[in-house]
Amino acid sequence: MVTVGIIGAGRIGKVHVESISTKVANARIKMLADPFIREETAQWAKKMGVAHVTKDYREVLADPEIDAVLICSSTDTHSPISVEAIRAGKHVFCEKPIDHDVAKIREVMSALEEHPVKYQVGFNRRFDHNFAAVRAAVDAGKIGEIHIVKVTSRDPEPPGMEYVKVSGGMFLDMTIHDFDMVRYLTGCNATEVYVEAAVLVDPAIGEAGDVDTAVITLKMENGAIAVIDNSRKAAYGYDQRVEVFGSRGMAAVSNDTASSAVISSAEGVTGEKPLHFFLERYMDAYAKELQYFVDAIENGTDTPLGVVDGLEPVRMGLAAKKSLAEHRPVKIAEIG
Amino acid sequence: MVTVGIIGAGRIGKVHVESISTKVANARIKMLADPFIREETAQWAKKMGVAHVTKDYREVLADPEIDAVLICSSTDTHSPISVEAIRAGKHVFCEKPIDHDVAKIREVMSALEEHPVKYQVGFNRRFDHNFAAVRAAVDAGKIGEIHIVKVTSRDPEPPGMEYVKVSGGMFLDMTIHDFDMVRYLTGCNATEVYVEAAVLVDPAIGEAGDVDTAVITLKMENGAIAVIDNSRKAAYGYDQRVEVFGSRGMAAVSNDTASSAVISSAEGVTGEKPLHFFLERYMDAYAKELQYFVDAIENGTDTPLGVVDGLEPVRMGLAAKKSLAEHRPVKIAEIG
């Protein structure tokens, strides 16, 4: 039984409370820390079996019973709290991104070299049943040598403008998941990125200095070409598809729906829209990534994604920003 | 080059004129006969390359250059003209059903014994790409021993009431195609039929003594169970599906559509309705059945369906009528 403390009681923090309480049998949550925690949330947490609620995350780090912490606080605190937690000898599960600044991530890496605890980054999509099935097909050799990878990733609606302004831009906030997906599916790093992007969804996003629509092309170490298409708003909901094409064939997945019901009528043959957004689509994946993390601690094995898996997508995102700014292909090596 | 005469210039007669003119390279139409042929139709036929138009089908039978006749006249004339044509030494392609009366079909069989010309019945659906693919899977052993056959056959709209009254009833008019399909897919005859039927589409059909909705269960010689479901009106169009289930698996086909376009929007994910009705759905099958007929003549081989394939579905239809009337399972052997 692994004893866990959770730092941050926002949306994703609550998802993790629920996952551990109901789906991860070999873990329990001893403490939940959030400086702004609401009474309502605290009560809910207790009902979910959380023993103690605090405003100070340092309490979590100081508790000798706590084996591991989940860092779900605001993005700017991910890397400093990671370092603190590592130094306190806690295993760390850190939400993505570790930081927008490569130097800060390297500090986490240094801390890990000194204190080799388990470290996992929250790229939950790797644990989705569909994407895992594509990866399994790749691993089984069914696709052969990979030639082209396509990732479609479109949100049902843009985030609020306050969030857009602090998000680090679409590439570091949204595409970062797709950068990880490309690495996951190909099993290698990107060497170069080229971005074509535009503001087509909402002019306010453009005014905030960001884009909302993009096609991003990547050259991969293994010679494959990857392409990601992003939109901040798909009228039909959360569009999350991938396709891997290679010398022996193709693996592709379609969106998940609430049911397979299809209505045939005078108007046409109509199925359901994709599950609305990430909480609906990836709920199982959120639980599964924690199960892997907890199992890695219990069994003394590697976590499925380490700190380098947190670093590379940030480099790709920074290279994408540079590509857009300078209107040219940018090598990943140009970044940090 | 096979020289053909066509008797009957109604809807299906015209389909055959067009098929032979444009798609059957080794046949030409010398004569088209219809007592009520309209000037407009005669002109159209000439443009399609028909050499001669007549009101008297006997002209067709008398022409020594004509190798084969297609009988597309009204149902009550199918069997007498078949006999005449056979006796005149013509190969015969006869639209379904040969007759509603088994004795009349047996007369055609007798004529064929005396004059062994080629004889083919117009069960066009055997030549449809989808159903042929299911049959090919069965033949290739992919389904194993057949256990259950399901045929869904629903029209987009009921025929006019005048037609309903002379049609011989839904089982001999519409289900007859499905009876043939079951024989085609299983490669054997039915031994027993049970009907559950109702008038749910239009009370006028009931007043005319017919039904418009039915589920028909069949016991097959090879032990399989077949079930057909029929409706005279599907709001979404012509529904033509089959499924063959056996010891090794299942083969199933879905409907054909005009395109594979799917629109995803706030309203759902919508594809096209099935092709509207038999002329849209089976146009290629109509041409293909004639190609097989013409090739059988040219090559001196068997036609893909002979007179017995015209007889059995009629017996099944008559047994179905008896089952409905007497509310019990009826053996095919009880019929003629």
Place this chain on the structure above:
Amino acid sequence: MVTVGIIGAGRIGKVHVESISTKVANARIKMLADPFIREETAQWAKKMGVAHVTKDYREVLADPEIDAVLICSSTDTHSPISVEAIRAGKHVFCEKPIDHDVAKIREVMSALEEHPVKYQVGFNRRFDHNFAAVRAAVDAGKIGEIHIVKVTSRDPEPPGMEYVKVSGGMFLDMTIHDFDMVRYLTGCNATEVYVEAAVLVDPAIGEAGDVDTAVITLKMENGAIAVIDNSRKAAYGYDQRVEVFGSRGMAAVSNDTASSAVISSAEGVTGEKPLHFFLERYMDAYAKELQYFVDAIENGTDTPLGVVDGLEPVRMGLAAKKSLAEHRPVKIAEIG
């Protein structure tokens, strides 16, 4: 918070332990009773939060803290324990079938008249996301007046011969779920049943006096015709589909799969097989039915299916057996 006792620690009893422990927030299990409970199971139960394990179900009924019992013991004990529990003032969730004998079910009904506790029967498929979506389409009027209902229900493999012998026959063991499904989808009772059945999967099943393949036609009170096709063995796995066809259109569902991954290769375009069997396919439905049961207790509302919903499918099953034995359509009114 509803306090629950579970009687029976077999496969389905364990499923309910897990569902309540992890997915039903407003219920807790105080006791688990099974005369043959293994030490291993008892330990597992404690880890799942079950406070007490016993060999005597009467302990459950005697405990005044327990509000409700789930009866998951062997079929022959369902009705007597139901009656005992009702008389003890416990709300009852009873696995299907309540009994194979209509008279025994009527005893449960009598007990309920005297002690009107909540009573729910375990027809879990009503809580499946796919079937519920079809029912929702029916309720929303999208199908119009129902004309034809089709249920395909095929197991991946037949049960062991020991089980076959005590199962009451395929219609009471397996088809009973489909009988319930037809009632659920149409919202009305059947009036007549006709069975065509055979032994095509395993001769041993025939030697045990049962069948393994069937097509069952039903006449419904609302005029619709329903047809169920069953097989004890589908090579490709658990096949669970329904289709409702009516005056305005059709609603249909396909099977669930572990992922939507499709591999295109030189061999074809291949998707996954259906989820293997009921534990994989209906795990969520098992939790949902209990949530409804617990909520009905908490809120003092009706359970989603009452004792009559347990009775009718048994009558349909007995009528089906009679139809097979006497080779004729049988009215449900002929049964009890």
Place this chain on the structure above:
Amino acid sequence: MVTVGIIGAGRIGKVHVESISTKVANARIKMLADPFIREETAQWAKKMGVAHVTKDYREVLADPEIDAVLICSSTDTHSPISVEAIRAGKHVFCEKPIDHDVAKIREVMSALEEHPVKYQVGFNRRFDHNFAAVRAAVDAGKIGEIHIVKVTSRDPEPPGMEYVKVSGGMFLDMTIHDFDMVRYLTGCNATEVYVEAAVLVDPAIGEAGDVDTAVITLKMENGAIAVIDNSRKAAYGYDQRVEVFGSRGMAAVSNDTASSAVISSAEGVTGEKPLHFFLERYMDAYAKELQYFVDAIENGTDTPLGVVDGLEPVRMGLAAKKSLAEHRPVKIAEIG
């Protein structure tokens, strides 16, 4: 009735002979010209109703009865014969590409200004049922404002190396169809192109100075971003899909197959591979483009694609080559 001469009796010339003979009712072929025509082809042409066969295309241009010519000769002759034919007052249907050299295409444009005959370029895919349905959805406003266009275009096998060497490179030979598709679907021109490409299928293609795998990003005049992915070899056959995504939704099409048959077995659920290559997939589109051309002549209306539709994809292809060579985004305006 439009009288046609066909110049070139290679593969595509024969397709057009067959289309006009069997599917275009209001046209007839008076002459077929090819300097290397084989006796076998000449005989076949006569059987298809071609009145006269010649080795000298000038005979076609000189025949006053001939209204229109189809130019199906080798690519290097497309533009000079176009000019000659236009000057001879013939309407012209010219296979793609008109030329690899923009200056040569401009000569054709000049000739057309002096002699305003009908001129149509053979981008057959615009007449495919699937792509036309997507375009219809766009025109009907179902997609709203277009944001992203995706075209997948993969051949089942690379052409022979002799052909590769004279093809002008993959972008002018293969992608040119996709460039046209992007223009067709968006209804506007591209302004910039960026290419990521590689040799992953066959090193010999690289040795010949060409690529066989590419992802091509395009900026469109209307603000949309388009992306094409190409491969010279898909193990599962000819992959021809498009997707248009916009403010109101998405329209997408899948590949055509010979049948909708799906086999479910212990191995999985397997449908057919896409139709093998362009002759199978686009046979109807080839006939339809000619029907439009002939109708434009008969009715004095515009052809569905004029000479500018022949020019723009060549400019896009040349820009793509430049992008690949110079490893940077290239404006279409940089080309001719």
